[in-house]
Amino acid sequence: xxxxxxxxxxxxxxxxxxxxxxxxxxxxxxxxxxxxxxxxxxxxxxxxxxxxxxxxxxxxxxxxxxxxxxxxxxxxxxxxxxxxxxxxxxxxxxxxxxxxxxxxxxxxxxxxxx
Amino acid sequence: xxxxxxxxxxxxxxxxxxxxxxxxxxxxxxxxxxxxxxxxxxxxxxxxxxxxxxxxxxxxxxxxxxxxxxxxxxxxxxxxxxxxxxxxxxxxxxxxxxxxxxxxxxxxxxxxxxxxxxxxxxxxxxxxxxxxxxxxxxxxxxxxxxxxxxxxxxxxxxxxxxxxxxxxxxxxxxxxxxxxxxxxxxxxxxxxxxxxxxxxxxxxxxxxxxxxxxxxxxxxxxxxxxxxxxxxxxxxxxxxxxxxxxxxxxxxxxxxxxxxxxxxxxxxxxxxxxxxxxxxxxxxxxxxxxxxxxxxxxxxxxxxxxxxxxxxxxxxxxxxxxxxxxxxxxxxxxxxxxxxxxxxxxxxxxxxxxxxxxxxxxxxxxxxxxxxxxxxxxxxxxxxx
Ligand code: SF4
Ligand code: SF4
Numbered sequence: 001x002x003x004x005x006x007x008x009x010x011x012x013x014x015x016x017x018x019x020x021x022x023x024x025x026x027x028x029x030x031x032x033x034x035x036x037x038x039x040x041x042x043x044x045x046x047x048x049x050x051x052x053x054x055x056x057x058x059x060x061x062x063x064x065x066x067x068x069x070x071x072x073x074x075x076x077x078x079x080x081x082x083x084x085x086x087x088x089x090x091x092x093x094x095x096x097x098x099x100x101x102x103x104x105x106x107x108x109x110x111x112x113x114x
Numbered sequence: 115x116x117x118x119x120x121x122x123x124x125x126x127x128x129x130x131x132x133x134x135x136x137x138x139x140x141x142x143x144x145x146x147x148x149x150x151x152x153x154x155x156x157x158x159x160x161x162x163x164x165x166x167x168x169x170x171x172x173x174x175x176x177x178x179x180x181x182x183x184x185x186x187x188x189x190x191x192x193x194x195x196x197x198x199x200x201x202x203x204x205x206x207x208x209x210x211x212x213x214x215x216x217x218x219x220x221x222x223x224x225x226x227x228x229x230x231x232x233x234x235x236x237x238x239x240x241x242x243x244x245x246x247x248x249x250x251x252x253x254x255x256x257x258x259x260x261x262x263x264x265x266x267x268x269x270x271x272x273x274x275x276x277x278x279x280x281x282x283x284x285x286x287x288x289x290x291x292x293x294x295x296x297x298x299x300x301x302x303x304x305x306x307x308x309x310x311x312x313x314x315x316x317x318x319x320x321x322x323x324x325x326x327x328x329x330x331x332x333x334x335x336x337x338x339x340x341x342x343x344x345x346x347x348x349x350x351x352x353x354x355x356x357x358x359x360x361x362x363x364x365x366x367x368x369x370x371x372x373x374x375x376x377x378x379x380x381x382x383x384x385x386x387x388x389x390x391x392x393x394x395x396x397x398x399x400x401x402x403x404x405x406x407x408x409x410x411x412x413x414x415x416x417x418x419x420x421x422x423x424x425x426x427x428x429x430x431x432x433x434x435x436x437x438x439x440x441x442x443x444x445x446x447x448x449x450x451x452x453x454x455x456x457x458x459x460x461x462x463x464x465x466x467x468x469x470x471x472x473x474x475x476x477x478x479x480x481x482x483x484x485x486x487x488x489x490x491x492x493x494x495x496x497x498x499x
Contacts, residue, residue: 016324016325018328019328020327020328020329020331020332020335021332023325023328023329023332024306025207025268025305025306025332026205026206026207026208026268026317026318026329027205027206027318027319027321027325027329028206028306028315028316028317028319029315029316029319030306030313030314030315031314031315032314032315032316
């Protein structure tokens with residue numbers, strides 16, 4: 001997982017401060033998989049909270065996350081990617097072991113943003 | 115050869131990678147001829163018979179984004195159905211070539227020539243060149259790819275000829291040698307394109323407000339640069355084939371005191387009228403605008419500033435209550451640059467003939483205008499009063 005971190009961001013340096021001369025022709029986006037660079041986590045109004053003590057690492061949660069915000073390393077899930085989690089709570093609903101609570105608010109919005 | 119045949123011949127010689135088109139009078143024959151060329155093995159174009167003009171332009175956008183030459187042809191309501199995608203083609207900076215055959219937009223339904231269809235697309239970011247006859251339709255199409263695909267431009271282009279008058283009128287024209295045309299047009303080498311296996315790319319993404327105005331500014335710049343490129347490609351065309359094209363044609367303008375300014379086929383009738391007026395000693399001239407987008411404002415002002423009075427003739431009514439788009443833009447070009455008396459005319463809607471006598475009446479008006487007679491900002495001519 002997280003192969004994105006090894007890739008070069010071809011849109012590096014083009015942002016909301018760029019001159020019109022530097023915005024790509026046609027607004028083309030160079031490279032792929034670059035939604036990682038778009039922080040959608042601050043859209044969140046509810047926030048999942050992982051309780052590692054209850055978690056059995058059954059890994060039912062990570063494939064249902066629509067935002068790929070549950071990282072898995074060496075066969076085990078880690079804490080949420082709050083830079084991208086939108087707080088939909090699907091993971092909490094699927095978890096058979098009560099290992100995910102959902103609290104209101106956007107806690108951790110800037111948390112693990114890469 | 116008709117204007118439609120001339121356009122089809124140009125397309126055969128260009129041999130574009132993709133044509134996506136839907137039939138609509140009077141441009142139907144263009145894709146029809148092209149599909150015959152394809153069936154006869156004369157071209158290796160992928161011909162996509164789409165289910166609407168919206169799809170035709172969408173398919174051209176897809177093909178062009180993929181990295182190939184894409185062309186289409188349309189008229190009237192067909193162009194109107196493309197409007198949404200015309201803006202996308204320009205914003206995506208895709209050098210698509212459209213052979214447009216001008217026909218009145220429906221309301222009332224009519225199939226004959228006027229410019230209401232392409233005038234509706236004048237703010238879309240497309241380059242627009244207008245043609246008087248079949249030869250010009252052919253020549254401008256041969257130049258179109260090179261203008262549109264130039265790295266400083268990368269904008270789509272439409273080559274407009276008048277429905278039926280030009281598209282179906284038969285004239286003698288010069289068709290250049292296939293290999294010379296292919297050498298002139300050259301290969302298309304896209305910069306970034308979707309089918310490049312070594313680079314991934316997203317085309318046409320949603321653009322949030324921090325980017326839209328920057329993208330429009332870039333299109334604006336491309337349109338400014340397009341002026342130079344139209345000039346350069348036209349000069350190159352003149353060297354290769356001996357026919358000269360500027361932003362406009364000036365007919366008997368050197369010592370003219372009065373002139374009409376218009377676009378496309380009515381210029382032929384206008385020239386006849388001017389020859390007759392010249393025989394009577396009237397210092398009449400004509401300016402036929404070839405390039406409407408980008409709009410050569412400064413060059414027009416230069417040509418018009420010495421005149422006593424001009425008539426600006428629109429083959430569409432912008433319904434601004436002050437006349438058509440050409441009237442508005444030519445006057446804007448003159449503002450602050452030249453103190454020329456001007457009056458506007460709407461003519462030829464829905465295929466109404468504009469006659470030599472109409473031009474005589476207009477030049478009568480112009481001498482009155484120069485002598486201080488009040489004339490309306492714009493009025494209809496060739497209408498039953
Ligand atoms: S709340 Fe939704 S977006 Fe956030 S981790 Fe769970 S499933 Fe993914
Ligand atoms: S579904 Fe629940 S128990 Fe299973 S890995 Fe996810 S948080 Fe842990």
